[in-house]
Amino acid sequence: MFELSILWPSLLNGLTTGAVYALIALGLTLIYGVLHIINFAHGAALMMALYGVYYLQRSLGLDPYVSIVVMVPAMFAAGYLAYRYVIGVASHGRDENILLVTLGLAIVLENLALFLFKSDTRTIDTAYTFTTVPIGPAMIALPKIVAFFGAGATAGVLLTIMRTTDLGRAIRACAKERQGARLVGIDVEHVFAMSFGIGLACLGAAACFLLPAYYVNPTVGNGFVLIAFTIVVLGGMGSFAGALVGGLLIGVVESVGSLWLGESLGQIGIFLIFIAVLLFRPQGLFGARA
Amino acid sequence: MNTTNRRQFLINTTALAATAALPLGVRAQGQAIKVGVLHPVTGFLAYSGNLSRLGAQMAIDDINKAGGIKSLGGAKLEAVLGDAQSKPEIGAAEVEKMNEAGVSAIVGAYASAICLATTQAAAKYNIPHVVDVGVADQIVERGLANTFRFAPGYKVCADTAMNHLVLLNNLAGKPAKTVVIVHEESLFGTGTANLLSQQLPHLGFEVKEVIKHANPTRDFNNIVLRVKAVNPDIVIPANYYNEYALFVRTMKQQNVVPKAIYSVLGGAASSYKFVREFSDAANGVLDVNHWFNPKDKRAWALKKRVDAMKDQFFTYEVYLNYSAVHLLADAIERAKSTKRDDIVNALAGSTWDKHFMPYGPTKFVNGQNQGAQPLMMQVLKNDIKVVLPKTYAETQPSFPWKG
Numbered sequence: 001m002f003e004l005s006i007l008w009p010s011l012l013n014g015l016t017t018g019a020v021y022a023l024i025a026l027g028l029t030l031i032y033g034v035l036h037i038i039n040f041a042h043g044a045a046l047m048m049a050l051y052g053v054y055y056l057q058r059s060l061g062l063d064p065y066v067s068i069v070v071m072v073p074a075m076f077a078a079g080y081l082a083y084r085y086v087i088g089v090a091s092h093g094r095d096e097n098i099l100l101v102t103l104g105l106a107i108v109l110e111n112l113a114l115f116l117f118k119s120d121t122r123t124i125d126t127a128y129t130f131t132t133v134p135i136g137p138a139m140i141a142l143p144k145i146v147a148f149f150g151a152g153a154t155a156g157v158l159l160t161i162m163r164t165t166d167l168g169r170a171i172r173a174c175a176k177e178r179q180g181a182r183l184v185g186i187d188v189e190h191v192f193a194m195s196f197g198i199g200l201a202c203l204g205a206a207a208c209f210l211l212p213a214y215y216v217n218p219t220v221g222n223g224f225v226l227i228a229f230t231i232v233v234l235g236g237m238g239s240f241a242g243a244l245v246g247g248l249l250i251g252v253v254e255s256v257g258s259l260w261l262g263e264s265l266g267q268i269g270i271f272l273i274f275i276a277v278l279l280f281r282p283q284g285l286f287g288a289r290a
Numbered sequence: 291m292n293t294t295n296r297r298q299f300l301i302n303t304t305a306l307a308a309t310a311a312l313p314l315g316v317r318a319q320g321q322a323i324k325v326g327v328l329h330p331v332t333g334f335l336a337y338s339g340n341l342s343r344l345g346a347q348m349a350i351d352d353i354n355k356a357g358g359i360k361s362l363g364g365a366k367l368e369a370v371l372g373d374a375q376s377k378p379e380i381g382a383a384e385v386e387k388m389n390e391a392g393v394s395a396i397v398g399a400y401a402s403a404i405c406l407a408t409t410q411a412a413a414k415y416n417i418p419h420v421v422d423v424g425v426a427d428q429i430v431e432r433g434l435a436n437t438f439r440f441a442p443g444y445k446v447c448a449d450t451a452m453n454h455l456v457l458l459n460n461l462a463g464k465p466a467k468t469v470v471i472v473h474e475e476s477l478f479g480t481g482t483a484n485l486l487s488q489q490l491p492h493l494g495f496e497v498k499e500v501i502k503h504a505n506p507t508r509d510f511n512n513i514v515l516r517v518k519a520v521n522p523d524i525v526i527p528a529n530y531y532n533e534y535a536l537f538v539r540t541m542k543q544q545n546v547v548p549k550a551i552y553s554v555l556g557g558a559a560s561s562y563k564f565v566r567e568f569s570d571a572a573n574g575v576l577d578v579n580h581w582f583n584p585k586d587k588r589a590w591a592l593k594k595r596v597d598a599m600k601d602q603f604f605t606y607e608v609y610l611n612y613s614a615v616h617l618l619a620d621a622i623e624r625a626k627s628t629k630r631d632d633i634v635n636a637l638a639g640s641t642w643d644k645h646f647m648p649y650g651p652t653k654f655v656n657g658q659n660q661g662a663q664p665l666m667m668q669v670l671k672n673d674i675k676v677v678l679p680k681t682y683a684e685t686q687p688s689f690p691w692k693g
Contacts, residue, residue, distance in 0.1 A: 003519065005518075005519075006515045006516070006518060006519045009511065009515055009544075010511075010512060010515055013509075013511050013512065017509075118332045119332050119333050119375055119376075120332050120333065120336050121333075121334050121336075121506050121532075123508070123532075130539055130543060132543045132544075139543055139544050139545065141511070141543070213508070213509070214508050214509075215506060215508050255512060258512050259512050259515060259516060262501065262502060266512075
């Protein structure tokens with residue numbers, strides 16, 4: 001067993017990574033909760049957002065955290081348009097079609113990135129990449145702390161939108177009862193596209209928080225999307241609180257797991273949890289019983 | 291618009307056919323000699339791959355400027371560039387393409403795993419393959435007659451490193467007893483780690499832990515925490531540049547200061563780029579690695595040219611590839627032929643000494659240059675100095691490091 005001086009930093013590392021996982025999972029769970037589709041293009045969209053942040057920094061010298069004001073609207077617009085003019089149209093109103101369309105979209109985006117940006121792994125170097133902040137006996141990298149609070153703030157904004165605005169109410173109405181929502185005059189197609197847009201906007205924010213301490217290459221999204229799916233299942237499909245708690249939990253399990261079992265085997269804990277949840281609590285931690 | 295009419299087409303194709311029909315020997319006179327320059331210029335090894343390519347191209351330019359291959363009427367060398375994309379199977383596929391392109395020889399392919407694949411693919415066509423870096427000993431242990439390695443393999447490097455480590459420790463009164471090895475997961479890191487963890491216990495060091503990591507790894511916090519838990523006297527990293535830099539910097543961040551960070555072929559400890567970019571983390575680091583003879587003026591002259599380029603550094607990738615191309619050119623010169631078999635024979639009998647590496651004249655046994663050896667360097671006052679062996683040393687080593 002490791003002593004506290006090792007476990008504590010590892011725990012904090014896990015929490016900070018988990019916050020970003022949670023943000024990615026929030027987008028995924030929103031799209032699932034409203035549209036009842038599993039968005040396979042989520043990882044590819046995150047990858048595109050990371051490239052966006054990378055090139056904003058490289059060509060315009062824009063700080064990754066400043067890029068949020070560009071990336072969030074840009075990803076929202078991309079998501080809205082993608083749903084309105086590609087996914088929604090190609091699905092012909094059937095959920096299983098959407099599944100395939102998003103999978104196809106993921107493949108196209110990944111290969112497009114491979115063609116445009118090559119397979120190189122790219123990183124950005126900022127003045128604060130290696131700045132650390134002592135928290136008790138632990139030294140935590142500043143970008144991770146920013147990511148933790150940034151992800152928390154983004155999640156807060158998202159929850160406020162869902163709870164208090166007309167759009168939020170409309171989204172929740174569509175999620176619960178599509179036909180009923182249409183009957184009371186909600187433009188369902190517009191709400192669907194808005195949800196998809198907001199889901200991707202979360203990725204735009206996540207990318208800005210992620211890149212200062214991470215890297216980007218055309219397949220970077222795959223690792224995240226697998227984890228995000230686990231979080232969504234763990235927390236309960238469509239549950240925001242579930243995504244938040246699940247994200248933090250998975251982050252900690254991964255961090256402490258890799259401390260014990262090594263970097264390669266450490267992720268096994270995530271998938272053990274995934275299997276255990278499917279077996280014993282298929283509706284997830286915060287999910288309503290089906 | 292430029293259109294090709296039937297007559298023009300006939301003229302062109304007839305000329306082409308006539309050229310093709312000429313015997314090889316006649317064509318070779320004064321014509322370009324194609325040399326495959328194969329490196330991982332994209333993917334996770336892109337940084338090293340590009341430096342390797344730079345070194346090879348500088349050598350080709352120098353040779354051509356100096357009049358090409360004189361025994362072939364001043365024939366120029368022409369680089370056929372290949373990108374292994376940091377993957378062995380793509381490296382092998384590039385060899386197939388180079389064979390189609392009619393290369394006389396190949397220089398490359400930086401990483402051990404890629405070299406294993408490319409030398410084997412080149413062996414099918416008996417294309418002479420000069421291995422530039424690839425330190426895995428299997429590369430020259432499979433009886434491939436086409437494969438030649440100018441630089442030392444990792445058995446030699448690891449043995450030298452262990453001897454020097456014992457020497458260093460004894461001189462300081464044996465302050466170091468425990469070791470942690472951190473290595474990357476491919477052939478180079480794993481092989482080095484296995485060898486060290488077998489041998490070090492016989493030399494009086496206890497290997498407390500061997501930690502493996504993936505390529506790329508963007509967060510070394512957990513690994514550094516494990517190192518911290520063990521608190522070893524010596525930390526031995528065996529990985530490539532990006533991971534090495536990140537690992538050493540994270541150690542610095544987490545206040546882990548061992549008596550020595552001692553690398554065998556560590557990707558960054560003998561890198562001017564690393565010293566310039568992260569001098570705070572670099573100082574004191576020891577490394578047994580490929581290095582030029584610091585007493586040879588030609589090495590410093592080449593360094594000056596590389597330093598003058600924007601964002602380029604004089605690393606072993608550069609000068610080992612520079613040397614490998616010159617070694618090949620010497621063989622072609624003596625073979626007086628662009629035929630692959632003739633060049634293979636010329637390389638096998640090579641006694642080339644016009645280089646600036648601390649190897650002496652070349653002598654190949656089973657494709658390995660027998661005189662090849664690494665040197666031991668230490669980063670001192672933001673500069674890299676050779677500290678062992680005595681013959682090449684520029685200054686005294688500083689051990690144990692005081693942080």
